[in-house]
Amino acid sequence: MTVIDAHLHFWDLETGSYPWLTPASGSIFRTFAPPEVLPQLDAAGVDRVVLVQAAGTYADTEAMLAQADAHDVIAAVVGWVPLNRPAEAARALERYAAHPKFAGVRHLIHDETDPDWVVQDSVIEGLGLLAEAGLPFDVVAVLPRHLEHVPTLAERVPGLRMVIDHLAKPPIREKGWEPWASLLARAVEYPDVYAKVSGLNTAADPEAWTAEDLRPYVDHALGLFGADRLMFGGDWPVATLAGDYAKVWRETGVLLRELPETERAAVLGGTAARFYGIGG
Known part of the structure; x- marks a missing residue:
């Protein structure tokens, strides 16, 4: 089984611009680069990673592609x-099509002042370009409104493959359920929509969370999407706000250990490999 972490970030405060990242961000307000996480990936048995944008700039994308050139694990x-x-x-x-590791696009739609930014006509046209190119779109769904837009995008941009980052941040800390659960169920009706089991620890109690806090939400997602439309992501370094990589990996294993081996293999690598076109 090839293990793929489908959601990892790097950023460099010396060379990049990240408007969302400020001193108020706490311990993640610093540079995070490959040498820090590579030993942690090795310890967890992670073979490959998907590097995901942290800023809406060409500079961020080009820096990630340069990291991908330098590190086979990416x-x-x-x-x-x-x-x-x-x-x-x-x-x-x-331009980016020339790079063999350029595999998708994301936009920090939750940082836009307009919660309906992603469904404006110009963006729909832009997403149509992704569909034509066979490139997927990572959906950042923080507000219920963002998750509401997933069916709209599926209908307005036929053929666009989408993955909902972090299961759309369910209300774990509050032990909430709706409207998250119903909106996720609506999104799953569209077969080109996938989701990431990622970033859940930072939606829970940062000091005391365990797999059992996450279980109702992950089980709901498994029941809806099945293992073939779910993929694991560690969300490093954001995840360090509520533990460390080792804990995220360990507790994810607890959540998935009752699954048949073929389904565990799908969530921990197979789905991401198919979705992002990652070879062996």
Whole structure:
């Protein structure tokens, strides 16, 4: 079984610009680079990772592609293009298509002041370019409104493959359920929609969370999507706000240990390999 962490970040405060990252972000307000996490990946038995954008800039995408060139463990890069400027996005996609590890696009839609940013006509046109190119879209769904838009995108952009990051941040800390559960059930009706079992520890009690706090939400996702449409992500280094990589890996294993081996293998690598086009 090839283990793939489908959601990892790097950022460099000396060379990059990350408007969302401020001193108020706490311990993650510093540079995070490969040498820090590589031993942790090895200890967990992770073979490959998907590097995901942390800023809406070309510089961030190009830095990630350079890291991918330097480290074989980075199997794929989910970058950024200006989806709301389709002509410019088309040129950027043509340029990035030359890189074999460029595997998808994400936009920090939760940082946009308009919660409906992703369904405006210009962005729909930009997402159509992804569908034409066979590139998936990572959906950042923090507000219920963001998750509501997933069916809209599926209908307006036929053929667009999407993955909902972090299971759309369920209300774990509050032990809440709706509207998250119903909105996720609505999204799963569209076969090109997938989801990541990632970033859940930072939605729970940061000091005391365990697998059992996450279990109702992960079980709900498994019941809806099945293992073939779910993928594991460690969400390092954001995950360090509520533990460390070893704990995320260990507790994820607890959540999945009752699954048949074929299903565990899918969540821990097979689904991500198919979704992002990662070879052996």
